Amino acid sequence: MGKNIRLLQGNEACVEGALLAGVRFFGGYPITPSTEIAEGLARRLPLVDGTFVQMEDEIGSLAAVIGASVAGVKAMTATSGPGFSLMQEHIGYAYMAEAPCVVIDVQRGGPSTGLPTKVSQSDIMQAAYGTHGDYRAIVLSASSCEECLLYTIKAVNLSEKYRTPVVLLTDEVIGHMREKVEIPDPEELEIVDRVKPEVPPEWYKHFEITPTFISPMASFGDGYRFNITGLTHDEMGFPTAKPVQIKAKLDKLRKKIERNKEDICEIKTTYMDDEPHVVVLSTGIVSRAANQAVKMARQKRMKVGAIQLVTVWPFPDELIMQYMKSCRHLIVAELNQGQILKEIERYIDKRHTKIESLQRYDSELITPQDILQKVREVK
């Protein structure tokens, strides 16, 4: 069989990825620049016995997604800045209820309604800290249409594996850009399904604190009894006021992510094998410019490398730091006023590595030439 190659928008690639990952429910509310994800799944889900619901708003959207998830269906939604803000309440609920689900945030300029059709990376912090309370988020970021497809699958897999919401960040440019995308053979994909309980129903605890902090998950209707609530709860899911149980629950939410950073975290590197002294750190669409800039620099015999964050949260500090021994200048390039910069500053020894920031937040993209110029300045 020949390769299945298509010219897809980033948003359309997300649709393909979702279907391949086994998503069978989408509850959402259209918003530029994410609307094509909803449109695509509205067309496609009914054909695979899935369900598409356009809800009354983004709060309702995520409520519906959580409902579908606890009923045993892989569920997701897609939105952009303003809608993502409305969803924060129920994202918190999903963290607390440990309901696997995926939210794709096609970033646009903000705050508020901001710039509906312009590119931005200003939701990096919101994706990790948008809802209140103490929790750890998994957030991925795509830099091409092909990655939109692959990382939607990765997001669904991680959400199922760790019983947690996963956010996939893309942006207006990737969402609307069209590129050649190879649709992978479903047989060759690794698809993760949530672990189901093997114990008899009377022994089942929906939020059991296991050695891995991940609890097997029964669905409503499976014959297992459990309670779901946004209130801090015990292992059965009933509200608790006991300090021991409260601490245990919050530890569980943190540790199931923290202890598995090695599995969750991923970065991509370009020209990082020969210990370059100058490194460009970026994520999403900016990484495309960074990679191009590094290639141009190498043609001019400048020893420069690039690191792309695939996982933005939990922050892949260990993966980055292994390259910092030889790095004298770290250029952090992003489409906001320094959200990744603030995070990386926590880890870098500034006596050894100087951090340079390249920011753009005027609705235009950082170009390879911008980055190359910065590289020249620090050299």
Added chain:
Amino acid sequence: MSQYEVTFAGFGGQGIMTAGQLLAYTGMNAGKQVAWIPSYGPEMRGGTAYCTVVVSDERIGSPIINRPQGICVFNRPSLDKFGPRVKPGGLLIINSSLVDATSDRDDIQVLEIPANDIAQKAGSGKATNMVVLGAFVGATGIVEFDKLKETLTEKMGRKKDLLQINYKALDEGYELGRKAKEEKVKG
């Protein structure tokens, strides 16, 4: 050719995005790597709109292009904004039906085409984008003209009456582009 970039710019409703997409599809059907990057304002019609198409023999690194080799402008604001950005040695196509100015650059090839008028004669002013696209392909040869028509048929095959108008618009544009290319070679 290893990589060619072209920007189509005008206002919403002129078929800017469609022209770009058709070129991208054609490139892909010819086995090349392609990227199509749109940009438009919050309004659907009347606002500024442009898209850039990258066609390459190799994997496309950055789809973000500062100075494309080719730019096709459909209205005056686009000429003012994009005219100066054409890469030296590149091509600027101006829709002279709507643009009463030209570019004073002498380091690029400038091709003025009354695209709206040609499209009207072909059967519909809406085919303006096809006239320009035809001229672009004629002047550059980035993709084969037959492949372009094939792709158009594939994408619009169901609307037979419209297809004929679009074929005609493409043909007329292509001839102008091809002649310009020949003159440049003789030059």
